[in-house]
Amino acid sequence: MTRFIEFLISLLIVVVVFVVIGLFLPAKRMYSYSIETNRPMSTVNDLFNGFSRFRDWNPLLRYDPRAKYEISGPAEGPGAKFSYQSRDKVIGNGSWEIVESIPGEKIKYKLTGPASGKDKSMTIRLTRTGQGNKNVKITQEYRVNYGWDIIGRYAGLYVNRNIGDDVKRGLDKFSGLLATIPRFDYSQHPGTFEIIQMPTQDILLVSTASKRNNEDIMSAMENQVSWINKVMEANGLVANGPLRIVTTEFTSDSYAFDVVQPVRRATDAEGVAAGAKMSLRLEGPVSYDQIPARRVAKTSYTGPSPGLARVRDLLRAWAMTHGADTHDRPYEEYMGGVSTMLDEDAHFNVYWPLK
Known part of the structure; x- marks a missing residue:
């Protein structure tokens, strides 16, 4: 009996010491880690x-x-939510x-989960740095807040390891993700970006190439448009949208591309998705194809056509940043033609086009 009482007293002393030490441990904990990117x-x-x-950068799953x-919620900004089970x-x-978002400064997330504590949050702080402020310092x-949760306060002793390791791992993966996205600042582009669904379309096309100078490119386009117009007239077709130029290869001294004209029967309604494939009489370099319905990233541009190369890069960077894979x-x-x-x-x- 005496030994049992001694055991209880010893246990009580251990509990009291445990609680007293716990009361002196911090009720709040903070951990941060930073990387820099260009x-x-x-x-x-x-x-x-x-x-x-x-999921491409956060190690949670x-x-x-x-x-x-x-x-759930909006695509971005406050209210956007990622739930997991x-x-x-x-x-x-x-x-x-996401509960707070200040563009170019910080994004704050409210966290819920089985980990100890309340008022859990993760904040991403963004700071311009480097020569000419061209780099970005990312601090996660x-x-x-453990409050009066004694067990939680002890758990806080291991925040640097339990949470810190995942924070470091996540930012390292984030850096790798950034490396896969073209380095173009689409925020300076005056046009809007969006993802839309294109219907099935019948097209006439001619593949061609020219030297990379404006006069040769325009001449090549006009020559192929003449062939397409001839085939349209011979088959009773009309344009079903603006003329398109599809880039195949864009080098320092040459430009390879397709001249494409969406078409429909003159008796068909404008803008309606194409039905069965057409049987056409083709001439010269003109060929016919039917493009299935697909998702595409879209923006607009006003200015001379040599500026289109950069706009294509901006569009691709925007699409990849927002979770779409270009394809x-x-x-x-060409809204005004060639x-x-x-x-x-x-x-x-x-x-x-997107995958």
């Missing part, structure tokens, strides 16, 4: 400001690749929700 601020900000590429997840006790059920900051060849609609392509007020719609 990628544009717009790319860095947009990757963090939504969840379309979240690495413990359980079979975990279920759902993205896992049978793995390390992950459990939880969410990341974790904060938690096939980019193309432009004759106006070098004018300062020439207008183009620029597209890049």
